[in-house]
Amino acid sequence: MVSLKKIYITTGLTLLIIVLGIVALTTWYTVDESDQAVILTFGKVDETITEPGLHVKMPWPIQSVEKVSKETFSLQFGYSDKDGVVEDYPKDTKMITGDENIVLADLVVQWKITDPQKYLYNADNPNELLYDSTSAALRSIIGNSRIDDALTSGKAEIEANVRELLSHLIEKYDIGISVLAVKLQDVELPNAEVRKAFTAVTDARETMNTKNNEAKKYENQRMNEAEGEIAAINSAAEGEKAARTERARGDVAVFDKLYAEYKNNPDITRERLVIETLEQVLPHAEIYIMNDDGNTMKYFPIRGLEKEQPKAPAESEGEQ
Structure with a gap:
């Protein structure tokens, strides 16, 4: 025992x-x-x-x-992608834009845990709180945006605004999470008919932008050509101005020399100037200088004699 x-x-x-x-x-x-x-x-x-x-x-x-974990997590808002199988949640993604149009918008939020204590004990379900905050931020920004911005060129601005508002909400809730990035995945219209109509409007707008760009291009081309012509005209004018200035200076120099000669021999200089002027005004006229004493004016026709060229005596054919 x-x-x-x-x-x-x-x-x-x-x-x-x-x-x-x-x-x-x-x-x-x-x-x-x-x-x-x-x-x-x-x-x-x-x-x-x-x-x-x-x-x-x-x-x-x-x-x-x-x-x-210290790793970066991805929150898929409005859809889920598990093992390549995508499931949409249209009730979460359907929202109204600022110009009263309906769009379907989903996005991905990149986030990480920065304060484990707050993440574990400041909220019962911080992941669900993050999802609801994402929904509130996205709906608020889409509700203040135009449909054109949401569907086309305004996505980057919407993403930045959603990230800023979401970060503010998460900071206010103090759950130890930091939002790193927000990326819109799909923003589309709710049905095929609306998408077709919007596509037509978008195509018309693109055509208008193309025509405007072509018009601006033509305007710029013509402006460049006009500026080139203006520059050429100004350059030619400057050249003409310089040439005329130089000619004027030359004329002044010639005049000064003539005036000096005139002071020494006024009669001879006066006759010389008259003759030179007549030669310029009547370049093909023949000028005769004669002494008119009141009697019958006589002159010797030298020009006529100069025109008569003496012919060389013809050689006889028999001359050897």
Whole structure:
């Protein structure tokens, strides 16, 4: 028959082994490169561990560890993509624009946990709160945007505004999350008929923009040509101005020389100027200088004699 003392010893040793095992297993823990940990002392947050590696703590139940990832997460708003199977949630994506049109808009939010303590204990379900905040931010921005901006060139501005508003909401809720990026996936009209009508309007607008661009291009071309012509005319005018200025200076120099000669011999210079002027005015006229003494004017027709060329005597055919 087993003694009571032996039972007590066996039970004590078993409990000691169990306690030592718990202590041995729960006094150390590891943090991976992609993780961060929160240390709880009797259920109260003590500190946050972000350095990877092996760490030591007090055994359970004095201290416990909660781990969360440091990786970047993607929130798919309005749809889900699991193993290549895409499922849409039109009730979440249907919203009204600022000019009272209906669009379907979904997006992806890139976020990460920046404060594990707040993420774990400031909200019961921070992921759901992030989803609802994304919906509120997107609907608010789309509700203040025109449909043209949402469907065409205004997407980048809408993304920036959604990120700013969403970050403000998340900061206000204080759940330890930071929004890194917001990317619109699809923004489209609710049915085929509306899409067809909007496509027609968009095509007309694109045609108008093309024509406007062509008109501006032609205008710029003509302006450049006109500016070139103006520059050429100005250059020619400057050249003519310079030429005339030089000619005027030359004429002044000639006049000064003539005036100096005139002062020395006024009669001769006067006759010379008259003759030169007649030669310029009547370049093909013959000029005769005669002395008119009141009697019959006589002159010797030298010009006529100059025109008569003496002919060389013809050689006789028999001359050798």
